[in-house]
Amino acid sequence: MxxxxxxxxxxxxxxxxxxxxxxxxxxxxxxxxxxxxxxxxxxxTPDPIKIAAIRAIVEGKTKYPPLTGIPELREAICRKLDRENGLRYTPEQVLVSNGGKQVIYNALAATLDPEDEVVVPAPFWVSYPDMALLAGGTPVAVAADAANGFRLTAQQLEGAITARTKWLILNNPGNPSGAVYSARDLEGLAAVLRRHPHVWVLTDDIYEHIIYGGGPFSTIAQVAPDLRGRTLTMNGLSKAYCMTGWRIGYGAGPKALIAAMSKVQSQTTSGASSISQWAGVEALDGDQTxxxxxxxxxxxxxxxxxxxxxxxxxxxxxxxxxxxxxxxxxxxxxxxxxxxxxxxxxxxxxxxxxxxxxxxxxxxxxxxxxxxxxxxxxxxxxxxxxxxxxxxxxxxxxxxx
Ligand SMILES: Cc1ncc(COP(=O)(O)O)c(C=O)c1O
Missing domain, CATH: 3.90.1150.10 (Aspartate Aminotransferase, domain 1)
Known part of the structure; x- marks a missing residue:
């Protein structure tokens, strides 16, 4: 057996x-x-970020960190979201986790009831469907057309939503396709979501900065502020800051969702590494060139x-x-x-x-x-x-x- x-x-x-x-x-x-x-x-990883981590060790910032993230990092995340995305969040609306991956899992574990569906445009990052399954839900893959740059269309989204749909997961830019949703694309998807108030949207923006031709980058909470009450904006330091091994990701969303996700984190991993979090403050506030x-x-x-x-x-x-x-x-x-x-x-x-x-x-x-x-x-x-x-x-x- x-x-x-x-x-x-x-x-x-x-x-x-x-x-x-x-x-x-x-x-x-x-x-x-x-x-x-x-x-x-x-x-x-750039030297100033490494040095910030060394400083944190030397200064003894090595105790259990607060569950949802050190205030300094959550404040730096709020500054980043305001500066780069025009999104105003308070630190209570932000959760720091052990990589972006844990943010997504926390969200699904905290919200999915059996038979709840998660719409995932394909090709998808390999972990979304399995995380939905592990959290007890059902992934619903929708094949995005190569001719449309592997972007989910509004019509496809409309066709995929059922009474059981809990989440739409967007990944922008996308892994593995490199698809980038413009503000207009997101506006089209938002129009569909407005017709289905029971559906939440999780946007995985971890490749935000890796965009060619000068951008611009758009994210759904910015394009459709009226959906912010049911949007989780996820991001992290792994890709743009070359910090895959440091394991820092974050999510910003409604307080009740962040509280539920924090509860999952409190009974699983606790807060992310204190040393990495101090390095994260330097990453977000420091030189970006x-x-x-x-x-x-x-x-x-x-x-x-x-x-x-x-x-x-x-x-x-x-x-x-x-x-x-x-x-x-x-x-x-x-x-x-x-x-x-x-x-x-x-x-x-x-x-x-x-x-x-x-x-x-x-x-x-x-x-x-x-x-x-x-x-x-x-x-x-x-x-x-x-x-x-x-x-x-x-x-x-x-x-x-
Ligand atoms: C689309 C996407 N989301 C999330 C992650 C997870 O990143 P992290 O290292 O922050 O857990 C990855 C990593 O490969 C990714 O490709």
Missing amino acids: SIAARRMSRIKASPAATISAKAMEMARAGRDVIALSAGEPDFG FIRDNVAVFEERRDLGVSMLDQAEGLSCSAPKGAFYLYVHCGGTVGRRTPDGGVIENDGDFAKYLLDRGGVAVVHGEAFGLSPYFRVSYALATDRLTEACRRIQRACAALSG
Whole structure:
């Protein structure tokens, strides 16, 4: 008999983490593997942020932090939301958690009753559906059209909402598609939400700063202030501030929701690391220019990856507007034969073939709810990215039939 609870059979381990772990294992065994699977910037955390953390340690700011976050960080978050997004929140409307991931899980765990539905546009970040399932709800994936830049349309949203819908999750810019919703797109979705007052919206803005062509970035609470009473704006420091390992994310929303989420956090992890929170104050209040510099590097890599992969036989790829991923269509490889006689039946087979033959780790589209695609993260050194794209081109050229 399995030790695992029945609900565990409804969820899977994060495929991106599993594939990255496999690539690391292969590299440790001596294989030359390039991992395009991890969702983290290759840039280091900027020095002033590190120094703020060291200062926090030296000054003994190492006790249990307040459950919802140190006041200094929650105030810095309120300043950020006001400065960058035109959103006024008070610290009581803000919760700091152990990464953006925990903010989302807290929200779903605090609000979902059995059979409540969560609308998730696909391709989606792999964790949304599983977090909804773990929290007892039912994810409802809605395939967003590549021709529409993988953005959910108002009509699709209208068609997906039922009496049981509790949440719409938006991810802007999106992982894995890089989709960016304009203010106008959000206005269209907001018009639908106005007709369905029982539906809340969680916007995951963690890639907010990684946007190409100068933005602008829009978020639904700003575009539709009348929906603020049922909007949770989630963000975090992992991506823009190169702080994936520091584990700081935050949510801003109505007090009652934040209180319910805090209750979940109080009985699970307590407050996020005190040291990371002090570093977070420096991240949000300090110099921001490195973000622009990093985004310029990402943009060059995006263009390089798009042009190399779009040339590969059987693949097609267009330039996404945000985040640091390419969502590459691999339909032209399906049905073809590998040099050792196997047949590529789906994007999972293709990703496996790339890893086995080319030594390149990517995440197959099925994991994100939309096939046949695979996701490439271009948050790695440019020469490694170039080499990985060459390997993918060669692996594609080696297919026959
Ligand atoms: C869309 C999206 N949301 C949230 C997260 C979680 O970020 P954090 O490191 O803050 O938990 C990620 C990380 O990959 C992500 O891609």
